[in-house]
Amino acid sequence: MSIVVAVILGVVQGLSEFIPISSTAHLTIAGKLFGVINEQHPEQWTAFMATIQLGTLAAVLSYFRNDIGLTIANWFKENITGSRRSFSDQSPESRLGWLVILGTLPIVAVGLTFKDVIEGSLTKDLSVISLSLIVVGLLLMVAERFATYKRTTSDLGIIDAIVIGGAQCLALIPGSSRSGTTMMAALWRGMTREHAARFSFLLSIPAIFAAGMLEFVEQSSNISWNDGGMQLAIATLAAFLSGYWSIAFLLKFLRTRTLLTFVVYRVALGAAILLVGCSEPHNLPQKRIEALAPPEQEMAQPPVVTRPGAVATDTVVVRTSMGSFMIELYGVDAPKTVKNFLVHVKKRYYNGTHIHRVARDFVIQLGDPISKDLGAKADWGKGGETASGKMLPVELNRELPSAMEGYRKGIVVMARKQESSSGTSQFYICLDQASRLPYTSTIFGNVIDGMNVIERISNVEVEPGPLGDNDGMPKKPIRITSIQKIAS
Numbered sequence: 001m002s003i004v005v006a007v008i009l010g011v012v013q014g015l016s017e018f019i020p021i022s023s024t025a026h027l028t029i030a031g032k033l034f035g036v037i038n039e040q041h042p043e044q045w046t047a048f049m050a051t052i053q054l055g056t057l058a059a060v061l062s063y064f065r066n067d068i069g070l071t072i073a074n075w076f077k078e079n080i081t082g083s084r085r086s087f088s089d090q091s092p093e094s095r096l097g098w099l100v101i102l103g104t105l106p107i108v109a110v111g112l113t114f115k116d117v118i119e120g121s122l123t124k125d126l127s128v129i130s131l132s133l134i135v136v137g138l139l140l141m142v143a144e145r146f147a148t149y150k151r152t153t154s155d156l157g158i159i160d161a162i163v164i165g166g167a168q169c170l171a172l173i174p175g176s177s178r179s180g181t182t183m184m185a186a187l188w189r190g191m192t193r194e195h196a197a198r199f200s201f202l203l204s205i206p207a208i209f210a211a212g213m214l215e216f217v218e219q220s221s222n223i224s225w226n227d228g229g230m231q232l233a234i235a236t237l238a239a240f241l242s243g244y245w246s247i248a249f250l251l252k253f254l255r256t257r258t259l260l261t262f263v264v265y266r267v268a269l270g271a272a273i274l275l276v277g278c279s280e281p282h283n284l285p286q287k288r289i290e291a292l293a294p295p296e297q298e299m300a301q302p303p304v305v306t307r308p309g310a311v312a313t314d315t316v317v318v319r320t321s322m323g324s325f326m327i328e329l330y331g332v333d334a335p336k337t338v339k340n341f342l343v344h345v346k347k348r349y350y351n352g353t354h355i356h357r358v359a360r361d362f363v364i365q366l367g368d369p370i371s372k373d374l375g376a377k378a379d380w381g382k383g384g385e386t387a388s389g390k391m392l393p394v395e396l397n398r399e400l401p402s403a404m405e406g407y408r409k410g411i412v413v414m415a416r417k418q419e420s421s422s423g424t425s426q427f428y429i430c431l432d433q434a435s436r437l438p439y440t441s442t443i444f445g446n447v448i449d450g451m452n453v454i455e456r457i458s459n460v461e462v463e464p465g466p467l468g469d470n471d472g473m474p475k476k477p478i479r480i481t482s483i484q485k486i487a488s
Contacts, residue, residue, distance in 0.1 A: 001036050003231065003234060005231075006234045007235070008030065009036075009052070010055065010239040011238050011242045012030050013049070013053065013055065013243070014059065014246060015242045015245075017178070017239070017243055018204075018243060018246045019179065019250055019262065020140065020266075021133075021177060021262055022180065023178075024174040024177075025129045025132070027049055028045070028129060029126070029129070048232065048235075050216070051212055051232060052239045053208045053212045054209075054236055055237060056240065057208040057209055058243075059239070059241075060201050060205060060208075061205065064198075067093075070093045071202075072097065074090075074097070077094070092153070096153060096156075098158075098161075099199075100205070102158060103161040103162065103164055103165030103168070104203065104207060105162075106162065106165045107165065107169050108207075108210065110169040111207075111210075127274070129175035130270040130273035130274045132173050132176045132270075133175045133269055133270030134267050136175070136176045136181060137262075137263045137264075137265075137266030137267045138263070139184055143184045143187040144259055147188065148190040151189065151192070153198060156189070160186075163189060165182075167182055167184060167185035168182050177266075178200070179204070180262075183200050186199055186200060193258070197251055197254055198251070311330060311331075312329065313329060313330065313338065314328070314329040314331055315327070315329070315448075315486055316486065317484055319481045320478055320479060320481060321479040322453060325449060325450025325451070325453045326449035326486075327412055327445045327448065328446055329341070329444060330446070333400040333402045334395045334442045334443065334444035335395075336392060340386050344387060344425055345483050346485070349425065350367055350482075351481065351483070352479070353366070353367060353368065354368075354474075354479055354480065355474065355478040355480065356368050356473050357471070357472070357473060358457060358462050358473070359431075359471040360459070361432050361433045361470075362431050363428040364428065364431065365427075366480060384425025385424060386424045386425070394442065396439070400443075406435055406439060407439070407443070409430060409434075409435070410447040410454070411434075411443055412428070412429055413427065413441045414428075414442045415428050431454075461475045463475055
């Protein structure tokens with residue numbers, strides 16, 4: 001991503017975050033036009049969008065700093081200190097604090113429950129975005145028609161906050177717009193346009209902060225100043241400046257005008273996306289696997305394609321300090337092993353560990369929890385535990401489709417012997433020479449994208465181990481920054 005593209009994306013985010021036209025829709029459209037969205041790793045784009053939202057968060061905090069200061073001060077004074085009051089007796093500023101808290105609960109619950117779906121490829125689909133633009137636009141038009149425009153933020157109650165907060169959950173569907181859905185619900189509750197916008201902006205603060213910080217923390221290990229970090233910072237700054245301007249513009253606009261201008265724009269944009277056929281075709285499974293295969297010139301071997309019969313039930317992306325690769329998991333062939341592996345993935349058990357063994361042309365070993373401690377190099381390879389702490393039953397069946405493939409290059413196996421404390425959290429990625437071994441460990445996956453990264457890892461310099469100069473831990477640590485499930 002160039003600096004110019006980063007600035008444009010930041011401006012798009014800032015302008016569209018508070019105006020009810022959907023920042024996610026416009027950012028995704030812009031991202032696709034500039035070719036910066038990795039279709040195989042959609043969670044990276046989700047992280048980018050959530051992080052630059054921190055710029056628009058700074059904009060709303062700056063614009064409403066006086067209102068926010070009064071709300072926080074009065075809320076603490078009337079709820080935490082000695083002068084506590086009942087909700088009905090509290091000042092409008094303190095009640096506003098409670099309303100923002102209550103209105104945030106629905107999106108927290110829904111966002112955490114459907115996090116995998118939100119980060120997946122479905123929410124980057126332009127057909128989903130276009131339909132959301134149109135449907136929410138029409139609902140805004142209906143709200144404009146029947147609203148009474150009599151209430152302000154001082155008139156809101158608990159039910160109002162929950163209803164408007166519930167509508168904010170619709171913003172998790174790309175194209176809906178956080179400000180659009182919350183303003184729509186606020187109009188249905190009889191609020192004036194300007195006060196509907198003000199409450200919408202204030203309600204967005206916890207949600208934007210939580211989503212942005214969560215993604216930033218999760219992806220911080222993948223961000224460096226020389227590898228996209230500078231562009232991310234520039235995009236965030238551009239989002240702050242343009243976001244501040246868009247807040248001022250919309251509040252002034254709504255004092256004298258309706259939302260119908262934005263309704264027309266939303267419907268027209270959604271219709272245009274559908275009519276020009278911008279939505280991407282859904283390929284057949286076999287075509288998807290071929291698309292994920294890395295270019296032949298980057299590989300020493302032909303692309304890895306699953307043989308007929310092996311059933312992939314889940315997909316995970318493994319990010320390392322040397323690049324990312326994707327693994328499909330055989331939950332039908334090795335259900336207990338896959339379940340154990342995914343539990344560790346969900347708990348981020350592997351994050352921060354190191355690739356602690358590279359046997360050139362043989363295997364790459366990942367996942368030893370002891371490797372989190374670089375000072376404990378002599379202990380690498382002792383093994384881990386199951387998610388439950390108990391031994392993982394051996395799942396060896398020579399009749400399974402995956403077992404019949406053997407340990408060919410790219411196959412992923414559980415690094416485990418039939419003895420206690422022997423590595424039920426470790427796993428190997430097979431290289432060329434592993435194909436000569438007899439089948440003794442459970443095959444539970446297969447690398448389907450990023451074999452060029454596997455090649456680079458297999459060729460690093462290693463500190464000589466007990467099996468020779470080409471079998472040992474990498475001289476320069478290779479960090480596993482994260483492993484994340486992205487599809488089922």
